[in-house]
Amino acid sequence: MKSIANLSPDLSSDYLSPEMSRRRFLGVSGMLVLGACLPVRGALAQAKAAAAFEPNLFLAIDGDGTVRVTAHRSEMGQGIRTALAQVVADELDADWSRVEVIQAEGDEKYGNQNTDGSVSILLNYDRLRATGASARLMLRQAAASRWDVDVESVSAVNHEVIHAATGRRLDYGELAADAAQLPVPEDAPRKNEAEHRYIGKPVVHVDAGDIARGQGVFGADYRLPNMATAVVVRCPWLGGGVKAIANQPKGEPGLISIETLPPAPSAGPVFAPLGGVAVVAEDTWTAIRIARGLQIEWTDSPNRSFDSEALCRSLREAVMQPGTPVPGSGKGDVDAAFAEGGTEVSAVYETAFLAHAPMEPPVAVADVSESGCVVHAPLQDPQSARGLIAGYLGMDPGSVAVTPTLLGGAFGRKSKPDFALEAVELSKRLKRPVRVQWLREDDIRHDFYHAAAAQHHRAVLDDDGKPKAWLQRSAFPSITTVFAAQASAPAPFELEQGFSNLPYAVENQRMESAGLRPGVRIGWLRSVCNVFHGFSANVFADEMAAAVGRDPIEHRLAMIPASGKLQQPGMPAPEGHELDFGRLREVIKRVRKLAEWDRPRPEGVGLGFAVHQSFRSYVATVLEASMANGRPRVSNAYVALDCGTYVNPDTCVAQMEGAVAFGLSLALYGDIGMKDGAVVQSNFHDYPILRIAEAPTTQVELVPAQGRLPAGVGEPGVPPVAPALVNALHAATGTRHRSLPIRA
Amino acid sequence: MVYELNVNGNGQSVDVSPDTPLLWVLRDHIGLTGTKYGCGGGYCGACTVHVDGSAVRSCQLPVADLEGKSISTIESLEARHPELVGTWVADNVAQCGYCQAGQLMSAAALLDANPAPTDQDIDAAMTGNICRCGTYARIRAAIHDAASQRNAGGASE
Known part of the structure; x- marks a missing residue:
């Protein structure tokens, strides 16, 4: 007999499994408004009595046919409780209205539960499909045995096992006890793409009804x-x-x-x-x-003397001096290329400390x-x-x-x-x-702050505006400073977030970094170092295009190799997750079309473009912006997302919409300062968040999954937003903002 | 001090200090936790409730000022505005959901005053409600959808 544990394969081997069925993209229209019916209220905290059939950790079926899916990842608005249940229910061929979601306690038996880094689907897609598929096969076996017919002659559809030849049918609940007596099969057949009923379909989040009635338990x-x-x-x-x-x-x-x-x-x-x-x-x-x-x-x-202005000044100075080379990053001879001359572009970019400020302190x-x-x-x-x-x-x-x-x-x-x-x-x-x-004041003043940062980019361009040589420097207090008393240097995992893995073909290239110890706790905030690295690289690319009078998107496509995968310094990306130039080019072309990039906008209205790969996903963003009453105004946002295989397309769209708002908040307002060791801001009056009148209409296009590995959705939408805004304002007004928040 | 309050049509007697904001009376003393604490300063709108039909910030209202007034919270919204609750779900508005009770209460007060609001009306009425997840575009859409349903329902009667 196969042990139950074998249905929860080791993550290290599981999450890279390339076995993915191909599926086509389905539009957001025709959403299944079923989640609201789910009796999930109160299920967050409870462990119910033993089920009739519990083939593994993530799935239980009661005698009345109630299917309970255990969500072992935390729900923070990214829809993961819904998505995990969609995967299990699909392979099980369950009736969605009879699915409950139970929240798991923290326990090693579930594998990784750190809901962080946009990896929940990536880590669990395969194992949860296997979970549903195994249970479905066992229910069929139980029915076949009861009817004394061949298992191949029975099918499991929408919560029933059916024997077509005789018209007999049994509800999953009626088979649960029998199925529980069977060994868990090792390789139960999974559905093909055409058979999917929940995966790849827009489904309303299971907690939506509770939330809209004030019944959600936070x-x-x-x-x-x-x-x-x-x-x-x-x-x-x-x-x-x-x-x-x-x-x-x-x-x-x-x-x-x-x-x-x-x-x-x-x-x-x-x-x-x-x-x-x-x-x-x-x-x-x-x-x-x-x-x-x-x-x-x-x-x-000792932290009582900490002053963020002094730290930011030091970061600015640090990027104007040689730093520590990123290991394995040197290419060609940057100094010789600079000495040769040509059109030179050089700039320093700065971003501020940020607080997370979730609505629930x-x-x-x-x-x-x-x-x-x-x-x-x-x-x-x-x-x-x-x-x-x-x-x-x-x-x-x-x-x-x-x-x-x-x-x-x-x-x-x-x-x-x-x-x-x-x-x-x-x-x-x-x-x-x-x-x-915690009070809001506690939240703003005692956070693990997103690091302030500075980057220096310098390039000399050929006649087409392509960089012959590119020097990049980044300085920021590393997250590792909260882990070790002596740490200060940026870690490779931080530099690999949009700094040491830029997708541009450059013959002569040098990357250097520097770190400083801050007097506050540093933490990871949605998209982490991709926020500032994606900002500076995308604005600098726009500046290069402007320096030679080229269209920013044409110029960008010219800098990105036509095909192939990035050979980045440091840790190679896992197989299937390498930065793929073709996929990057595809999201750029899609957003160009979606935004009608070539359509002239009225005087004073500009389009800005940015693209960034992070958390294994590709996001290209165009913002349409102008200045109104002395402040930037964003009228429209256009986003193209390639996140590989996805479970709930409506969630993907929502996450891109939310990322635009999150990115605009940090671009327009995000500024935490410290004086005499204390944080200056305290609440939403001095740490503003974007409000509804400032929120643009956002159009999102999802690249079809094409059987690719699942990638991140929660974070990768954020990095392109701020640079797209700066580039749009430059197009609109000719003014280039190189530090965030924008002080117009 | 003992205060007699009318919350969602029910009489409630609470024994609290006179400066206790309605928010904490609702959450800690009456057990209605749908109304959320977000900032305590009237900046974010997570604590929005209706007092005598107007959308107000319950974190700013001392209990001593509320006797004799009609208070309603998210827990009673569906009875009066089923379309809003319905479109909020159907349009999958919420992400984390923490601010949504306040958003819904502001939206309900808007529809009570203006049955067919424009985008500008919505922006003006909802500007006091922050959503950190950035669900603003869906909030606008759901209010429009609820207004249409409400108006269509009224026309057919």
Whole structure:
């Protein structure tokens, strides 16, 4: 008998499996509005009684035919709970209205649960198809055995197994118990493309109905009996601790306790809480009110002198000096080519620190008892959080249960469970369930910030405007600074995000980098270093085209090899995921057509183009922009996306729409500054997010999957947005903005 | 202090300090968690509810000012605006969904005042509601769709 575990193959071999059926693109029209019917409410947190048939970790079928798909990735708006269920339900040939989605706890048995890096479909597409296909075969076998007919004579369609010759049929629920007695087949046949009923089709998200009725359970909504609520006042600078509380409150109605939490070291243990003073109360408002009135004296830390303006100045200076060459990146003789002369283009680009600012600020509920710990929180990686919590409490991980709620936005912030650890510590001390609620001010001032950065690009062009030689330099505080006290240099994984892997044919090329230690925590934010690298490279390419008076898209196509794959320095991309010049050219050509690039726009309205490959996907973006009342105004956005094989095309479109808004927010407003170690901004009045009147109409074109490997969707739409805006404003006004946010 | 409130047509008695914002009364004391905390400063609109029919930021309203007023929240929206809830689902508007209760309450107040809003009307009415996921274009579309359904339904009666 084949063990159940064999249905969950090792990820390292599984996710590169090239076995993908070809399927054609289906338009977004005719969306299946079925998700709303799903009885998923409340299913996030619960583990139900044993099912009649549970062929593996991800699928269970009850005696009444209810199909339960376990989602082991966290839902933050990217539609993953829906997409995972679509894959299983399709291969199972289930009736979508009888599918429930259960949220998994963090547990190694599921494999990778780190919902990060736009890899959920990539990592799980094959194994979940296998899950559904195996169960479907077992249901057919169970029916064939009951009817004493050959298994090849029965088919499984829409929740029923049918024996066509006699017209007999049985619901999946009626077969579940029998199927459970059978060995799990090793190579169950999978559907071909034409047979797919959910994969590749637009399906409304399973949580859409709950959300529209105010019934979705986010971290902030989770409740336990006898739960207290804590608001934590944290030191304005990293690493400071509590010296004294000048006005220790006493006898306030609703106040339970004032707790001093020790400060975390500024580097490693990485995701430890920051420390501070926790006000624990019976209700949130009491905690907020008392926390706001506290007068706390903090101890010093070396980070107290941190100043973001000084850091940005240093980054600017760093890119004007030789840096550390990217290993394996040197090509030709850049200095000799510069000495030869020609049209030279040279520029420095700058981008600011950014905060994630998910609409739901960090929040977590913990219940620590002597026998174990239960946590419900909006966490991107419940499995690593579980390990950290177990270590923190000195408990066996088996005694720690961490279940993700819906995440009210995350963008990378909720991959760090520092806020959950705060709740764990307080629950342990108070011996009752505690919810830690971050205020918006806490969120903006105590984030893991997206790094400020500077790049210098310098090129000398031939008569066609193609670079004969190109010098690139990038300087930024590395994410590795939160992991190691001495780290400062950008890591290869950061440079491979749109810096050391530019897709342009250049004979003489040099890439250098430099890093600086910041006085704040650095973290990954949607698209990470692709944000600033994609920005500078795309604006610089536009500047090269402008220098020789060429059309930006024609010029770009001329710089990209006609076919083949990028041989990048450093780690080679996994097979099937290499940067493919043909696919890059294809999204460029598609967006040119979609935007009607050659159609003249009115005076004062410009088109800007950018293209970027990241998270294994290709995105080309054109923005139509002008200046209105002294501010940039974007009227239309056009996006072409090639993400290989996709599950839910409507989700892909939504993610591109959202990426345009996210990119415009950072381009127009994204600016976090630090003075005397403290973050200057505090809420949406001084850290604005794009609002509806500023949001353009976005048209999205998806490249047909063509049997290609699945790639990322959540992140790759962001990098081309800011440079497309800068390039559009240049086309509209002649002014070139080289730093973000744009200060028009 | 004990306050008698009218929430979604039901009488609710809560014992809280007079400065407690309606947001936290709803969430912590009445158990209606559909209304969200986003900023506490009236900037983001996640906490939008209706008081006497107007869309307001519940994080800015002390409970002491609310006795005798009619308060309605996302939990009661579908009864009054089934088209909005329906189009919000059918158009797959939400991404993370955290801001959507506030978006829906602002949209409902708009449709109450203006049964056939233009894009400009929508932008003006919805400008106080931030969506970090960037679902704005779908919000516009869903409001238009709901308005059409509502108006078509009214015409056929």
